[in-house]
Amino acid sequence: MKRILSISLLLLFNLGQSRAQSEKKIAFGPYIQQMGTKDAAVCWSTLVGSMTVTDPSGKTDTIREYKQHAIYFQGLKPDTKYSYDVLNDGSNEGKGTLTTFPDKIVPFNFVVIGDTRTRNNVHKKIIEQVTKRDPRFIVNSGDLVSNGWSMKNWESFFEINHDFMKNTPYYPVLGNHEKDSPYYYNFFDLPNNERYYYFTVGDALFIVLDSEGHRTSIPAYTTEGNEDAYWEQSGIEYLKKEKEWLEQVLKLNHQAGFVFIFQHQTLYSVKKSRVEESKKVRAFWGDIFSRYGVQVFLNGHDHHYHHAYDKGVHFITSAGGGAPLYDIDAPQPETVNYKKIEHFINVEVKLDEAVLHVIDIDGNEFDTIKVKRRDVK
Incomplete structure (x- = not known):
């Protein structure tokens, strides 16, 4: 006790x-x-x-x-x-x-939500359901607010989460709507360099990645045909350094029974206008997740629920925490399940498996994913 x-x-x-x-x-x-x-x-x-x-x-x-x-x-x-x-x-x-x-290695649970940025009434109802699960901690997969430079947005965020956060650790992920705002770094006190970091609980390793990077605004003199190249290359060295860090962390923690990775951008999008973008993100990371036996990769960005499976890794989009929902118009070969719905995920980490309970805004479970503990020495 x-x-x-x-x-x-x-x-x-x-x-x-x-x-x-x-x-x-x-x-x-x-x-x-x-x-x-x-x-x-x-x-x-x-x-x-x-x-x-x-x-x-x-x-x-x-x-x-x-x-x-x-x-x-x-x-x-x-x-x-x-x-x-x-x-x-x-x-x-x-x-x-x-x-x-x-x-010690004991069972526990944690919760994942994402894209809580607008529709405060939805965000509030999601947090009410989350509180009932009494998680050890929560991870928000990014876009906590609509505009990271708006203090009024942060005032609403903390008002909604007040009762929950005073008793439960809150781990955020940098999303594009955080806009690399100094408010984000002032309000949150996080491990490592705060942009990307990791922590452990019992037999599980949790890694939070920054998919946005040190990217600057595109200058006015950049012609339309060069905008994409400018955006992609402006932060590439930062992302390469982060990738080296990730590989080192995975090597160091090779004995973890469970590995959960979080970032904002999706690797498998089922939103037609973002499929090509997700392929570029996937190409950057390459086979690092499957090569190191990562079991679950969780992201936000696309406002719905999507579960893909590839080379032993569950890729899960959980972005139904408050932002307006997106239609699903491009299921991929790796797609297992999807739904346009407000939701969160309650993850039970047991001794031999982890069970992901995907739960809607009314508390109904509509998908369940089971992940076996890694065979490590």
Whole structure:
């Protein structure tokens, strides 16, 4: 049985807000990041100011500024539930719980969602269903918000996820709609270089890739026929370095019983207008996933559910978390199943197999995928 311990943090805030604003000391959070067997991070944001921007028509918009805070815990006990309070002022505002990862190979579950960027009502309902599964953590396969440079988008994101994130670690993937915004890196505290990273839980290895890279805007002087080449080549050296890193991580963790890889762009698209793009992404990665025995590759980007299988790897598009759904008009030879539907995936990692339960917005399971543990030494 997990033990419940209490952590209290005494923090003083001087926010310089009005009386009404100061009644709420925390703007976003608290929420959990960087979970381990003996360590964890708790983050939150406070409002520090605002500015206005007025367009030529006289319309004024207010943009708020936030300050980020983080506390790092060390010396915790594995597989133990802790309560924390970042305010310690008698209120519930700064309270949450965190459960450290196990240091032994034991069953657990986690959840995958994707493309939560618009239709906040759908995003909210998905998170309500996810919360019922009580996952150890969640991975969002990218496009968390519609525009990563819009603070209002992030305000909506944290409002929807507040109750969930204060008790459950949240691992994001960079999508094209994050737009490489500094807000993303300010709000999330992630392993490695934060753009691509990995972590482990029990017998499973989790690798998050960045499919977007350091790409710049196409200059105005670039002619139409050269736009694609400019876009593809602008970040190729970065992606090559990431590929070398991935191979090293897979070699280092060759004894993992389960390997899950996440990135935003799909390798097998069933959306006709994106089939050629997905082939280019697939060609870049080559046979690295099958060669190292990766069992499951999860992505977003195409707003529906799609399951493909090729050379021992399950390629799953899970992007039904809130963005407008896409029609499926180009099933591929590798396609196993597909559906235009809002959904998430609850993954049960057992001792000898992992079971992926694909669940719709109303809590109904409409697909199930079983993956055997790798035979490793």
